Amino acid sequence: MIAQYRSSCQNPTLDTMNFEALIDICGSDRVRTDSSTLVAYSVDATVGYRGNPSAVIFPINSNEIRRVFALCSSQGWNIVVRGGGTSLAGGAVPSDHGIVMSTELLDTKPIVDAQSMTISAGAGVTTADLQTAAAKKGLFFPPDPSSQSVAMLGGNLATNAGGSFALKYGVIRDYVLTIEAVTPSGDIVIARRGDPTEPLLDLMIGSEGTLGLIISATLRLIRPPPTVSTIVARFYTADQAMNATVEILKMGVVPGRMEFMDEVSIAAVQLARDYGLANTKALLILELHGTEKDVTQKTKVVLSALNRNGSQKPLAPATFEEATVAWNARSAITSSLARLKPGKIGEDICVPRSKLPRALREISKISTEVDLLIAVFGHVGDGTLHPNVSYDPSSMSECQRMKKALSKIAEIGIALGGVLSGEHGIGRVKLPYVDKAYDQSTIAAMASIKKAFDPLGVLNPNLTWKEKVTDYPPKTAHQQA
Numbered sequence: 001m002i003a004q005y006r007s008s009c010q011n012p013t014l015d016t017m018n019f020e021a022l023i024d025i026c027g028s029d030r031v032r033t034d035s036s037t038l039v040a041y042s043v044d045a046t047v048g049y050r051g052n053p054s055a056v057i058f059p060i061n062s063n064e065i066r067r068v069f070a071l072c073s074s075q076g077w078n079i080v081v082r083g084g085g086t087s088l089a090g091g092a093v094p095s096d097h098g099i100v101m102s103t104e105l106l107d108t109k110p111i112v113d114a115q116s117m118t119i120s121a122g123a124g125v126t127t128a129d130l131q132t133a134a135a136k137k138g139l140f141f142p143p144d145p146s147s148q149s150v151a152m153l154g155g156n157l158a159t160n161a162g163g164s165f166a167l168k169y170g171v172i173r174d175y176v177l178t179i180e181a182v183t184p185s186g187d188i189v190i191a192r193r194g195d196p197t198e199p200l201l202d203l204m205i206g207s208e209g210t211l212g213l214i215i216s217a218t219l220r221l222i223r224p225p226p227t228v229s230t231i232v233a234r235f236y237t238a239d240q241a242m243n244a245t246v247e248i249l250k251m252g253v254v255p256g257r258m259e260f261m262d263e264v265s266i267a268a269v270q271l272a273r274d275y276g277l278a279n280t281k282a283l284l285i286l287e288l289h290g291t292e293k294d295v296t297q298k299t300k301v302v303l304s305a306l307n308r309n310g311s312q313k314p315l316a317p318a319t320f321e322e323a324t325v326a327w328n329a330r331s332a333i334t335s336s337l338a339r340l341k342p343g344k345i346g347e348d349i350c351v352p353r354s355k356l357p358r359a360l361r362e363i364s365k366i367s368t369e370v371d372l373l374i375a376v377f378g379h380v381g382d383g384t385l386h387p388n389v390s391y392d393p394s395s396m397s398e399c400q401r402m403k404k405a406l407s408k409i410a411e412i413g414i415a416l417g418g419v420l421s422g423e424h425g426i427g428r429v430k431l432p433y434v435d436k437a438y439d440q441s442t443i444a445a446m447a448s449i450k451k452a453f454d455p456l457g458v459l460n461p462n463l464t465w466k467e468k469v470t471d472y473p474p475k476t477a478h479q480q481a
């Protein structure tokens, strides 16, 4: 949710912030101002973005949240809501001198109703705990950001998280039945799917913490697929992998998962460990879900399409061990990119699938132009690509070229009829490109919604107006402290 107006909450009383008032509300052990806490909460998972908060608070119920919102509104302090802090769009990076409101203690344990096939939990419960609670009752919770062991339900809802299962099963919005949230004006909103409050529910999902703090939610669960078969296809060029993707989907097969790794991603993971991909220039990992008969039939169709598009031979469904190695390589990309350069920053453009081959070629041209490696991977079946620019944050030249690459990648996504963000949200990283992606009247309409919920701009002000990208090179945590 982006809104082009300036917050009136500019943290005016920076030096004299009345922490006592916050302590009155939350208690002294849940209002932290020590330097190690402030440094830990000054960043999220986005390299190169940081803010210096004055306090980090850990509310435990809606009453405390309402009172903090009222206090901040009266004092002109702003708040950035934070879940697991795994945002890759700078969405949970605080403002200088503002307050971080952590949802970690809103961790009411998941309750699974196996009869109704639903799960209810607090915003601070991790995605992995939701998945485990569902699995224990023989059920399946498909939203699966790869950050699931740290990312939280509230953050997943606020970003409308997807993941590798999104192609077949949809994103988290498709599972939400009820959301409870507190708005900056102190209203407690309980919005449900299928009743007149439904539009409020859809406004809160994907609002990136700009409209309110989500406290808890109830979501739908489904039955897991009875049969799963994995195919690992190696290619000599990225073009072949992209063409195979387009053809498979055109033939009406919707894999449970369909992940892509390009040459740079493969080289990075191979530097960390030998995944047996030394001679591979592009990789597709496909999972087919369904009944045994259905999976057998789809496997034939997929193998023939992969063969036609130049996949390396021999090609057959992967053994359990081969599939595990391939999925481990896919999971290792983010951490392995540090082997190439100390910094990396990614986008998550999402383009029409027919434009995937072209998007890959354009990104490759950008990489040559700025003379920086760009690793491209992602949930290619739904058109989502994660181009990650690899750079050295201590080099001013590389920082400038990295910013140029990010801008050009955003332009490519838009020019090909896609969107700026397939799943991570706009955050701070993509805010500079919002004017290119949306017309002014659409932005104005979104600003009106923001104003209606948060007239003073208390919540996540960094996501609500255009601001300069953090100066580069970014200061280290030590310099900032």
Ligand SMILES: Cc1cc2nc3c(=O)[nH]c(=O)nc-3n(C[C@H](O)[C@H](O)[C@H](O)COP(=O)(O)OP(=O)(O)OC[C@H]3O[C@@H](n4cnc5c(N)ncnc54)[C@H](O)[C@@H]3O)c2cc1C
Pocket (backbone or CB within 6 Å): 044, 045, 080, 081, 082, 083, 084, 085, 086, 087, 088, 091, 092, 103, 123, 144, 145, 146, 147, 150, 151, 152, 153, 154, 155, 156, 157, 158, 159, 160, 161, 162, 163, 164, 208, 209, 210, 212, 213, 214, 215, 334, 423, 424, 425, 460
């Ligand atoms: C290795 C890695 C892999 C990833 N893979 C995926 C992926 O496959 N798919 C995907 O979608 N994302 C992925 N992400 C991005 C990220 O994990 C998701 O956006 C996730 O949903 C964020 O959850 P979080 O709890 O960490 O939220 P945070 O990072 O803490 O916050 C994200 C945004 O949500 C807001 N927010 C957080 N909690 C609340 C709340 N309770 N109420 C209101 N607003 C709130 C914050 O203000 C911020 O704007 C990945 C990240 C990493 C590091």
